[in-house]
Amino acid sequence: MKRGRLLYAQSGGVTAVINATACAVIETARKHRIDVLAARNGIVGALREELIDTAKESKAAITALRYTPGGAFGSCRYKLKSLEQNRAQYERLIEVLRAHDIRWFLYNGGNDSADTALKISAIGRELDYPINVIGVPKTVDNDLAVTDCCPGFGSVAKYTAVSVAEASLDVESMCESSTKVFIIEVMGRHAGWIAAAAGLAARADGDPPHLILFPEIPFDEEKFLARVKATVERVGYCTIAASEGIKNPQGQFLAEAGTRDAFGHTQLGGVAPLLANLVRDKLGYKYHWALPDYLQRSARHLASKTDAEQAYAVGKAAVEYALAGHNAVMPVIVRTSDAPYRWKIASAPLNAVANHEKKLPKNFISRDGYGITAAARRYLEPLIRGEDAPKYAKDGLPGYVRLRKHLLAKKLPAYEIS
Amino acid sequence: MKRGRLLYAQSGGVTAVINATACAVIETARKHRIDVLAARNGIVGALREELIDTAKESKAAITALRYTPGGAFGSCRYKLKSLEQNRAQYERLIEVLRAHDIRWFLYNGGNDSADTALKISAIGRELDYPINVIGVPKTVDNDLAVTDCCPGFGSVAKYTAVSVAEASLDVESMCESSTKVFIIEVMGRHAGWIAAAAGLAARADGDPPHLILFPEIPFDEEKFLARVKATVERVGYCTIAASEGIKNPQGQFLAEAGTRDAFGHTQLGGVAPLLANLVRDKLGYKYHWALPDYLQRSARHLASKTDAEQAYAVGKAAVEYALAGHNAVMPVIVRTSDAPYRWKIASAPLNAVANHEKKLPKNFISRDGYGITAAARRYLEPLIRGEDAPKYAKDGLPGYVRLRKHLLAKKLPAYEIS
Numbered sequence: 001m002k003r004g005r006l007l008y009a010q011s012g013g014v015t016a017v018i019n020a021t022a023c024a025v026i027e028t029a030r031k032h033r034i035d036v037l038a039a040r041n042g043i044v045g046a047l048r049e050e051l052i053d054t055a056k057e058s059k060a061a062i063t064a065l066r067y068t069p070g071g072a073f074g075s076c077r078y079k080l081k082s083l084e085q086n087r088a089q090y091e092r093l094i095e096v097l098r099a100h101d102i103r104w105f106l107y108n109g110g111n112d113s114a115d116t117a118l119k120i121s122a123i124g125r126e127l128d129y130p131i132n133v134i135g136v137p138k139t140v141d142n143d144l145a146v147t148d149c150c151p152g153f154g155s156v157a158k159y160t161a162v163s164v165a166e167a168s169l170d171v172e173s174m175c176e177s178s179t180k181v182f183i184i185e186v187m188g189r190h191a192g193w194i195a196a197a198a199g200l201a202a203r204a205d206g207d208p209p210h211l212i213l214f215p216e217i218p219f220d221e222e223k224f225l226a227r228v229k230a231t232v233e234r235v236g237y238c239t240i241a242a243s244e245g246i247k248n249p250q251g252q253f254l255a256e257a258g259t260r261d262a263f264g265h266t267q268l269g270g271v272a273p274l275l276a277n278l279v280r281d282k283l284g285y286k287y288h289w290a291l292p293d294y295l296q297r298s299a300r301h302l303a304s305k306t307d308a309e310q311a312y313a314v315g316k317a318a319v320e321y322a323l324a325g326h327n328a329v330m331p332v333i334v335r336t337s338d339a340p341y342r343w344k345i346a347s348a349p350l351n352a353v354a355n356h357e358k359k360l361p362k363n364f365i366s367r368d369g370y371g372i373t374a375a376a377r378r379y380l381e382p383l384i385r386g387e388d389a390p391k392y393a394k395d396g397l398p399g400y401v402r403l404r405k406h407l408l409a410k411k412l413p414a415y416e417i418s
Numbered sequence: 419m420k421r422g423r424l425l426y427a428q429s430g431g432v433t434a435v436i437n438a439t440a441c442a443v444i445e446t447a448r449k450h451r452i453d454v455l456a457a458r459n460g461i462v463g464a465l466r467e468e469l470i471d472t473a474k475e476s477k478a479a480i481t482a483l484r485y486t487p488g489g490a491f492g493s494c495r496y497k498l499k500s501l502e503q504n505r506a507q508y509e510r511l512i513e514v515l516r517a518h519d520i521r522w523f524l525y526n527g528g529n530d531s532a533d534t535a536l537k538i539s540a541i542g543r544e545l546d547y548p549i550n551v552i553g554v555p556k557t558v559d560n561d562l563a564v565t566d567c568c569p570g571f572g573s574v575a576k577y578t579a580v581s582v583a584e585a586s587l588d589v590e591s592m593c594e595s596s597t598k599v600f601i602i603e604v605m606g607r608h609a610g611w612i613a614a615a616a617g618l619a620a621r622a623d624g625d626p627p628h629l630i631l632f633p634e635i636p637f638d639e640e641k642f643l644a645r646v647k648a649t650v651e652r653v654g655y656c657t658i659a660a661s662e663g664i665k666n667p668q669g670q671f672l673a674e675a676g677t678r679d680a681f682g683h684t685q686l687g688g689v690a691p692l693l694a695n696l697v698r699d700k701l702g703y704k705y706h707w708a709l710p711d712y713l714q715r716s717a718r719h720l721a722s723k724t725d726a727e728q729a730y731a732v733g734k735a736a737v738e739y740a741l742a743g744h745n746a747v748m749p750v751i752v753r754t755s756d757a758p759y760r761w762k763i764a765s766a767p768l769n770a771v772a773n774h775e776k777k778l779p780k781n782f783i784s785r786d787g788y789g790i791t792a793a794a795r796r797y798l799e800p801l802i803r804g805e806d807a808p809k810y811a812k813d814g815l816p817g818y819v820r821l822r823k824h825l826l827a828k829k830l831p832a833y834e835i836s
């Protein structure tokens with residue numbers, strides 16, 4: 001019985017658990033005897049008719065996907081233009097779907113992807129091609145609307161909190177005669193969700209991190225230096241978790257403002273080295289800084305169990321919604337209780353998600369601007385709970401999988417991405 | 419029966435597993451009903467008569483030590499002067515030992531500590547104070563002589579290999595439209611042991627890391643850029659593991675040579691941002707870079723089981739050697755077989771260890787200078803084998819312990835460290 005196929009695509013920055021969603025999509029579709037195609041490198045591959053036949057992947061490989069970081073089918077940063085600007089692109093997409101008998105399209109991404117998914121659903125209706133489009137949430141930035149949290153965030157939050165706790169124990173051991181100020185720079189250019197998660201490392205008053213620098217709070221150099229000094233004098237050292245997105249009072253990103261090297265180039269990346277510079281010049285303390293960059297969002301070895309389970313659950317629900325004939329919706333995470341933490345999956349209309357941005361609530365940041373509140377802790381803590389370690393091979397490395405990624409034969413003429 | 423006490427001190431940069439050694443020392447001594455004192459902040463605390471009474475720590479706390487990173491009693495970077503230059507300091511140390519009936523001294527550190535331990539043993543004999551001094555190996559740098567490997571290294575090696583594998587999966591997912599060059603900077607200012615360990619992430623030809631930059635190989639800008647370009651063209655992206663200690667052909671550290679900011683300050687830290695700059699300016703590729711810094715040596719959550727077991731074993735052996743009356747020796751790790759990997763503990767004279775440095779063997783670096791050989795793999799791989807995760811608390815964080823660190827009452831006049 002030929003019932004049409006399901007197309008799955010990954011979009012935007014990948015996470016430690018986006019493949020858990022992919023795994024759920026494929027496992028659930030297989031249960032319903034539906035073939036899953038996956039776009040190679042996201043929507044770009046769909047446009048180019050580069051479609052991976054997931055039926056060629058073994059059951060073991062799909063199981064291993066659940067524990068493999070990165071985006072197994074490839075992702076991309078590519079936003080379709082508006083329908084008015086590039087209608088041909090949407091028409092091409094429908095052509096590809098039609099050529100391969102694709103009836104269900106699952107788009108796994110953030111805000112932009114929800115918007116694209118919505119448009120594809122609309123154009124399908126307009127062109128009289130029946131396609132059920134489901135958005136599937138994913139982003140380490142945790143900034144999607146409607147859903148209580150975003151798959152991918154809990155794991156980067158756990159990585160950040162654990163790393164802050166561990167590195168601080170190191171610094172604490174040696175602060176009397178060595179490093180006194182330690183700065184860790186975390187992702188989150190526009191919202192301080194990950195910076196806030198660093199605060200989970202502190203279980204008791206005085207525990208590190210001693211200062212969190214949020215993008216929501218303009219950076220006040222004098223106040224910052226005074227706090228660092230006071231902390232070093234009181235605790236012996238000072239751990240700082242700084243968001244990459246902190247801004248000066250003029251609203252410029254600190255990492256971009258007035259930092260040119262000897263050749264006039266903008267200095268590369270890094271709020272952490274800038275802050276370290278400041279601490280050295282103004283306070284004279286010995287410092288160290290870390291910038292985990294991609295390590296924080298790919299650390300599948302330290303994934304949060306809550307996060308991995310939610311990533312799987314949204315993938316499973318997406319397939320079930322699609323097969324039940326839903327369209328232009330997204331499975332979202334609904335928190336039904338803080339303590340004990342309970343959640344369930346519900347369906348939300350894509351237009352409630354697309355192009356909205358969930359900000360870090362004001363009452364999550366402590367009054368002094370350098371810490372998190374009890375409300376933040378109540379929200380964040382369940383998201384890093386539980387471990388979900390991958391199996392390790394005998395060689396000491398996790399058993400991550402690379403798929404075969406067998407491409408279907410093309411049926412359409414080549415297409416140039418504009 | 420009063421049999422004297424044992425003093426334990428941690429020295430130099432801490433590791434993810436130095437507390438596993440501390441745990442072994444205390445657990446083994448307790449079995450022999452010997453009281454263990456621990457110097458607060460290493461040798462500096464011994465000189466100041468700041469002695470922690472480990473009997474005040476619960477059994478559960480000592481058990482948890484095995485899984486806690488950092489140095490639980492505090493460490494320091496302080497090298498005693500030579501006997502000729504500061505004899506008074508050595509005499510003070512003997513005075514402290516005598517005042518607290520300390521018969522055994524275990525010094526847990528690297529090359530310098532082995533040297534200090536040797537001197538303390540000598541001065542004890544000279545001053546007619548019977549003290550058995552045992553050096554206990556520890557260093558992430560893996561540069562101690564005689565021992566096959568150093569406790570602390572295996573875990574940073576595992577962290578590095580896993581991080582390279584994980585971040586590379588992330589980069590690989592998106593390289594078609596986004597980041598093409600990823601650089602991770604690793605510790606090892608004078609030897610490429612940790613850089614070499616990054617190479618373990620590559621299981622098959624073409625696997626990341628594609629280039630390793632060793633401090634042993636002068637940095638050749640042109641050749642480097644050509645290799646990066648060729649790799650991006652062949653594989654789609656290029657992962658580079660760079661030692662913080664790489665030097666230009668003139669022998670200067672790259673991170674120090676000619677990198678001043680707009681104010682004339684030496685640019686802070688980081689070979690990685692320098693290389694990223696170069697890649698951007700000369701090749702125009704989109705890049706990302708990571709600098710895990712202390713995260714790499716404190717990541718107890720990802721410790722190697724081999725490493726943790728060896729860290730425990732040297733602590734246990736050190737106590738047994740001490741109580742058996744050995745002096746001026748160090749328990750070292752002897753590899754008896756590569757495959758299957760087998761090791762045992764043996765006793766080595768401290769003067770064979772002190773002030774020597776184990777270099778990365780030339781035959782560990784591939785002919786082209788950018789990779790590791792089969793010989794390197796044979797040596798390194800067993801050291802990252804096995805996992806030894808800490809227990810996690812309900813809040814999602816590892817159950818790391820902070821000790822009470824109850825100080826003994828002082829019996830001597832205050833002492834100023836010169």
